[in-house]
Amino acid sequence: MWRDVVLVAVGGAIGTAARAGLTLALGDDLGPALVPLINVVGAFAIGVVFGFRARMPESSRAQRAQLFLGTGVLGGFTTYSALAVESADLAQLWWGAATVLVGTAAAWAGVVLGRGRLRSR
Template sequence: MAFGGAIGTAVRAFLAQAFPAVDGISWTILAINVVGAFCLGLLLDTLARRGPDVGRRRSLRLFVGTGVLGGFTTYSTLANDTARLLGDGRWAAGGGYALLSVVLGLAAVVAGLAVAGGTTERAAR
């Protein structure tokens, strides 16, 4: 799990450095969190449909879900960036960034679940 976290964190750090914040808003972190939410929904639904959370499925869930995706996503940076924007008096930017992150994250999880469900149903035919 720790190795997975190191992988996810390294990828996030690379992307955040390659695509820095614009005017105090890190669109890269927003995209990372949304992609991570989608992947987590996809992973968990796919694994749940294949059987109980034991053995290799459990190991995969912990390595990829908790490790890689846990290290890749960063809601603490979202909270810090939002607090900084609000502290600078940029209420619309801070509130919009936080709200957009939550709404897009929820939509991404739902999309991941839908894709996993559709893939599993097609494979069962």
């Protein structure tokens, strides 16, 4: 159990650092669009991880990889809490609603891709 907690914590630190690096590098250029963009990209990537994981046989190694990448790295990378704060201003509320809708669609597309359902039959 503690190994899993450490995997999520280390992955979360990596994902949070990646998000912070993007914010520092692109924050001035993308402004308020950066948080929704990060969340949609992260939602898609989480969908890919979980879709790919669904194709894998059950194993503790696959479970740990999902915890590290999906819950840890990508959970730390996405920042729905920052989105909520930005959306608290009613003028920005549409950002929040649009990001949740687009993020959900991106996660679904990622799951489909991760499960390999886009291949022609």
